[in-house]
Amino acid sequence: MSEYSPLFQPLVIRGRKLRNRIVCPPMVTNRNIVGKDGIEWYRRIARGGAGLVIVEATRTSRFGRELKVDGLRRLVEAVKGEGAVVAIQLFMSPVDGRDSPDSLTREDISLSVERFRRAAVVCREAGFDGVEPHGAHGFLLNRFFSRRTNHRRDAYGGDLEGRMRLGTEVVRAVRSEVGGDMLVLYRHTPEEPGGYTLDESLEFAGRLVDAGVDILDISPSSRDAPGDLAEPFRSLGVPVIAVGMMSVHERALEALREGRADLVAVGRGLIADPFWPLKTMEGRLDEIARCRYCDEGCFGNLRAGRPIECVQHRC
Numbered sequence: 001m002s003e004y005s006p007l008f009q010p011l012v013i014r015g016r017k018l019r020n021r022i023v024c025p026p027m028v029t030n031r032n033i034v035g036k037d038g039i040e041w042y043r044r045i046a047r048g049g050a051g052l053v054i055v056e057a058t059r060t061s062r063f064g065r066e067l068k069v070d071g072l073r074r075l076v077e078a079v080k081g082e083g084a085v086v087a088i089q090l091f092m093s094p095v096d097g098r099d100s101p102d103s104l105t106r107e108d109i110s111l112s113v114e115r116f117r118r119a120a121v122v123c124r125e126a127g128f129d130g131v132e133p134h135g136a137h138g139f140l141l142n143r144f145f146s147r148r149t150n151h152r153r154d155a156y157g158g159d160l161e162g163r164m165r166l167g168t169e170v171v172r173a174v175r176s177e178v179g180g181d182m183l184v185l186y187r188h189t190p191e192e193p194g195g196y197t198l199d200e201s202l203e204f205a206g207r208l209v210d211a212g213v214d215i216l217d218i219s220p221s222s223r224d225a226p227g228d229l230a231e232p233f234r235s236l237g238v239p240v241i242a243v244g245m246m247s248v249h250e251r252a253l254e255a256l257r258e259g260r261a262d263l264v265a266v267g268r269g270l271i272a273d274p275f276w277p278l279k280t281m282e283g284r285l286d287e288i289a290r291c292r293y294c295d296e297g298c299f300g301n302l303r304a305g306r307p308i309e310c311v312q313h314r315c
């Protein structure tokens with residue numbers, strides 16, 4: 001038993017076996033995910049040893065249009081071929097530019113749920129192991145849950161019940177399409193000052209689990225927040241992913257050892273070195289190209305619309 005063995009315990013969820021507890025969280029690469037460059041990016045991440053790879057936030061309206069089953073299947077096969085389980089994050093598209101809860105009509109909301117459903121069908125046909133509605137970070141789906149950004153007076157706003165409705169409907173729609181053997185994840189931000197409390201989030205997460213969520217991906221909105229905000233969600237009985245500067249081994253190990261999370265996501269750490277998992281497993285820690293959290297090539301390029309890369313460790 002090595003000191004790092006908590007990271008390398010397999011986990012089986014709905015018959016899908018994750019070879020370890022290390023997750024590559026969704027990260028927009030500014031690459032074409034069904035093009036050569038994008039596929040090679042994800043193949044490399046999987047080759048580096050992550051147990052679960054969550055492909056970046058992808059607008060629901062793109063599925064079946066520019067993102068077809070054949071192209072996505074090539075991406076899926078590249079990742080699975082390296083032994084990882086592969087999911088994709090589904091990002092709620094605005095409707096004709098309308099991207100706030102208050103501006104969406106009831107028809108827009110129905111269309112949005114329908115888009116999630118259709119995206120899930122395409123993902124299932126392409127062979128993904130799982131899908132993850134993006135309900136975090138103040139984006140459209142998350143905004144429905146926040147009293148700060150949702151001032152609707154109909155069934156999709158108002159009290160907690162109303163603010164939970166869209167997320168729950170999305171999960172139900174997705175689950176009904178993917179059936180019983182595919183994973184449904186949900187990414188959620190645990191608290192938003194002025195928007196919602198942790199207690200409200202826990203109630204919401206319980207609903208999501210009842211609606212069919214298998215893994216709660218708990219992501220703070222700040223890039224420097226600690227991953228242990230995931231801990232309270234462990235009471236809901238499904239595996240929980242913690243994220244936030246987990247490439248520092250002690251943090252990742254502590255989260256697992258102390259039972260604060262079931263899985264740890266290493267984001268920027270895998271941009272710096274996709275082989276972080278494998279090198280850790282083999283005890284080659286001194287060979288890891290370490291993320292310095294400078295945010296230049298990752299968040300900087302993301303904002304500038306350039307392909308992300310690590311500027312400290314160009315490969």
Ligand SMILES: Cc1cc2nc3c(=O)[nH]c(=O)nc-3n(C[C@H](O)[C@H](O)[C@H](O)COP(=O)(O)O)c2cc1C
Nearest residue numbers: 025026027028056057244245266267268298299302
């Ligand atoms: C370049 C980049 C793109 C990201 N894109 C997404 C995304 O598509 N969806 C999402 O939920 N989070 C996204 N994130 C946030 C990461 O998934 C992760 O939560 C964050 O980087 C914190 O983890 P870390 O400290 O291990 O990097 C992105 C982060 C980076 C650096």
